[in-house]
Amino acid sequence: MKTQTTLTYDIRTFGCQANLADSQTIAGVLEALGYEQLPTQTGKNEDEILYHTLSNTDLFILNTCSVRQKSEDKVYGTGKIVKKVLQEKRRKPFIIMAGCMVGSVTGERQRYALEELQKKTPWVDAYINPTQIMQVPNILIEHGVLNEWALSKFNPQNIEAVRDNKTHAFVNISYGCDNFCTFCVVPYARGKEISRTKEEILKEIRHLAEKGYKEVTLCGQNVNSWGLDTKTKFEIRTGSDQKLPFADLLRKVHEIEGIEKIDFISSNPFDFTNDLIEAIQLPKISNYIHIAVQSGNNEVLKRMNRRHTIEEFLDLVEKIRAVKPNVELGTDIIVGFPGETKKQFEDTVNLFRKVPFNVAYISIYSPRKGTSAERFFKDDVPAKEKKRRHAELTKVWKEQSKPDNNIRYKNITVDICE
Numbered sequence: 001m002k003t004q005t006t007l008t009y010d011i012r013t014f015g016c017q018a019n020l021a022d023s024q025t026i027a028g029v030l031e032a033l034g035y036e037q038l039p040t041q042t043g044k045n046e047d048e049i050l051y052h053t054l055s056n057t058d059l060f061i062l063n064t065c066s067v068r069q070k071s072e073d074k075v076y077g078t079g080k081i082v083k084k085v086l087q088e089k090r091r092k093p094f095i096i097m098a099g100c101m102v103g104s105v106t107g108e109r110q111r112y113a114l115e116e117l118q119k120k121t122p123w124v125d126a127y128i129n130p131t132q133i134m135q136v137p138n139i140l141i142e143h144g145v146l147n148e149w150a151l152s153k154f155n156p157q158n159i160e161a162v163r164d165n166k167t168h169a170f171v172n173i174s175y176g177c178d179n180f181c182t183f184c185v186v187p188y189a190r191g192k193e194i195s196r197t198k199e200e201i202l203k204e205i206r207h208l209a210e211k212g213y214k215e216v217t218l219c220g221q222n223v224n225s226w227g228l229d230t231k232t233k234f235e236i237r238t239g240s241d242q243k244l245p246f247a248d249l250l251r252k253v254h255e256i257e258g259i260e261k262i263d264f265i266s267s268n269p270f271d272f273t274n275d276l277i278e279a280i281q282l283p284k285i286s287n288y289i290h291i292a293v294q295s296g297n298n299e300v301l302k303r304m305n306r307r308h309t310i311e312e313f314l315d316l317v318e319k320i321r322a323v324k325p326n327v328e329l330g331t332d333i334i335v336g337f338p339g340e341t342k343k344q345f346e347d348t349v350n351l352f353r354k355v356p357f358n359v360a361y362i363s364i365y366s367p368r369k370g371t372s373a374e375r376f377f378k379d380d381v382p383a384k385e386k387k388r389r390h391a392e393l394t395k396v397w398k399e400q401s402k403p404d405n406n407i408r409y410k411n412i413t414v415d416i417c418e
């Protein structure tokens with residue numbers, strides 16, 4: 001065992017902002033234990049960087065994502081590099097797998113057995129799901145990587161997330177999700193939806209403002225339902241006058257001196273109420289609003305277990321535009337969902353003609369093990385047809401988003417998963 005001062009760590013993060021924020025917290029935990037981040041490698045390809053990292057660091061955290069198969073495959077691919085390092089260096093770092101792949105096999109909403117994951121990743125030494133970040137010190141002690149002395153200095157109340165960006169911070173306001181959209185692994189991987197308290201969130205943001213941060217992005221799988229109890233959460237309807245605790249949270253964050261811009265991600269259409277439409281008019285609220293619509297057809301939306309119709313979505317967009325005329329809109333779309341006919345897909349294309357999104361994450365459907373869509377629906381749209389739909393929608397999206405269409409062309413973000 002090395003002395004505390006020389007121990008190094010490195011974290012590889014896959015997936016969304018929630019994972020990124022978790023990785024920053026894990027880094028905070030490790031630095032509170034005396035670890036130092038391994039200096040970043042540049043100018044090499046991904047595999048070479050990984051080889052260098054695994055050859056030099058003492059502790060390696062793989063913070064995983066389960067949303068796409070491609071992302072899981074990349075994680076499994078790490079095993080080859082670990083093997084190479086072991087053969088050539090006769091050592092490897094202590095490896096902890098974190099994130100949604102672990103969440104999917106532990107906890108009460110398990111999608112498949114932990115043993116199955118262990119079998120595929122024998123090079124991993126310990127597994128933590130997204131709710132177990134604060135257990136990292138105990139895991140390191142249990143495995144003899146750290147001694148008890150390190151823990152004596154550790155105070156979970158004083159953990160500071162380690163952020164590269166010194167003006168903008170992602171702040172998790174809730175964890176998990178209870179919506180169970182039929183295609184999605186998040187409710188299994190990240191567990192029940194739990195909101196952080198208002199006090200905790202505001203304290204963190206005030207602290208960030210004191211340190212010079214100007215922008216915050218409030219993160220949750222569905223920020224609109226922050227602070228709601230389970231019963232109320234499912235009664236809320238888009239376009240209604242129901243009050244949302246999240247709208248109030250935005251107002252409170254808005255009052256914090258030093259914070260100049262507030263973003264939030266993700267929002268769903270089904271609980272975006274008039275209260276929230278009122279709150280987004282506050283001057284510090286970002287001009288970019290991301291609302292995941294997923295499909296332009298009501299039948300498909302129903303099978304996806306989304307709780308909005310396309311008419312409600314269009315009505316919402318109109319209301320947002322009325323209060324924020326220059327708003328930039330972003331969305332998520334899945335093409336080739338089980339049973340999606342050509343006509344139903346055309347409804348999505350028509351939606352893109354009506355709403356020129358500035359940002360669109362367009363994904364090809366792939367069944368995720370254990371989800372309702374995987375268990376109950378036949379993945380019946382042929383791969384070639386899925387690709388064609390992806391290409392067509394992307395083309396329409398690019399045409400609609402051109403600057404001469406009076407739309408601020410933000411960027412092109414397209415995700416192809418097979």
Ligand code: SF4
Binds near residue numbers: 181185187222268
């Ligand atoms: S709202 Fe639906 S898509 Fe979003 S995380 Fe929850 S289950 Fe997944």
